[in-house]
Every structure is written in structure tokens, then in C-alpha cells.
Amino acid sequence: MNIRIAIAAVALVVAVVGLRYYMSRGESEGTGKPLAQVTVPPLSGEAKEGEALFNANCAKCHGENAAGNEGAGPPLVHVIYQPGHHSDAAFYLAARNGAIAHHWSFGNMPPAEGVTDDDVTKILAYVRTLQRANGIN
Numbered sequence: 372m373n374i375r376i377a378i379a380a381v382a383l384v385v386a387v388v389g390l391r392y393y394m395s396r397g398e399s400e401g402t403g404k405p406l407a408q409v410t411v412p413p414l415s416g417e418a419k420e421g422e423a424l425f426n427a428n429c430a431k432c433h434g435e436n437a438a439g440n441e442g443a444g445p446p447l448v449h450v451i452y453q454p455g456h457h458s459d460a461a462f463y464l465a466a467r468n469g470a471i472a473h474h475w476s477f478g479n480m481p482p483a484e485g486v487t488d489d490d491v492t493k494i495l496a497y498v499r500t501l502q503r504a505n506g507i508n
């Protein structure tokens with residue numbers, strides 16, 4: 372085989388494998404195992420709407436009932452995310468811009484495409500309701 376073609380073929384394989392690895396970083400589907408014990412209180416109004424938005428946009432990483440997803444993302448029902456440490460502003464910013472990993476080792480959070488500030492307001496009502504029901508104030 373022509374040596375140049377061989378080198379080009381090897382370079383292509385390395386590039387494809389590298390790109391697949393790069394694209395998959397932080398996008399692990401996780402095991403689905405929750406990382407926190409979450410009691411779900413009755414939900415109504417904005418919190419109920421927030422639950423649907425959360426399930427559609429956040430739950431694949433942050434887990435069902437925001438209890439985390441092993442291998443994919445942290446629980447938001449966790450003291451780290453209590454209002455005194457992660458204010459509501461942190462949620463708007465995370466949805467808009469994503470978040471650089473700094474508390475956990477799941478990788479970065481990508482921006483939440485198509486999620487508006489209005490949606491985040493409802494998601495916040497949901498997450499804060501869950502937090503309060505689990506003693507996180």
C-alpha cells in the first residue's frame with residue numbers, strides 16, 4: 372500500500388475515534404440510579420409545570436425527581452444547591468450558558484437549548500419545592 376494512503380487512513384481513524392470521544396464527554400447517559408433520597412410532595416401550579424419542563428430538559432442528567440443520575444449528573448435536591456449557595460440566578464445562568472464542572476466529576480453541563488427564562492422560573496418553583504420538602508432551605 373502506498374505509504375501516504377496508509378498514513379492518511381491511520382490519521383482518519385485517530386481523528387474519528389478522538390472526535391467520538393470528545394463529543395461523548397459529559398454526555399454520558401448514566402445508569403439511572405438516583406444519588407439522593409427524595410420525598411416528592413404534592414405539586415401544583417408553577418411547580419407542576421416546572422416538573423414537566425424539568426423532565427423534558429434536565430432529568431436525563433439530574434435524574435428523576437432531581438435525585439441525580441449516577442454517571443450523568445448530580446442531584447439538585449442536595450445541600451450544595453440550597454438557595455444560600457446556588458441562588459435562583461445560578462439556575463438561569465446554568466440553563467443559558469451551561470456550567471463548568473467544579474463540584475462534581477460528571478463533566479461540564481452544556482447550555483439547555485430551547486429553555487427560556489420563563490421555563491427556568493417554573494423549573495425553579497419545582498426544584499425549590501422539592502428541596503424544601505426534603506429539608507433543604
Ligand code: HEC
Pocket residue numbers: 397398425428429430431432433443444445457461462465466470471472473474475476477478479480481483486494
Ligand atoms: C447533559 C447533562 C445535563 C443537563 C441536560 C442539565 N444539566 Fe445541570 N448540570 C450538569 C452537571 C454535570 C452539573 C454539575 C457541574 C459541577 O460539577 O459543578 C450541572 C450543574 C447544574 C447547576 C449548578 C450550576 C452551578 O453554578 O454550579 C444547575 C443550577 C443546573 N445544573 C440546572 C440545570 C437545569 C435547570 C437543567 C435543565 C434545564 C439542567 N441543569 C440540565 C449536567 C446537566
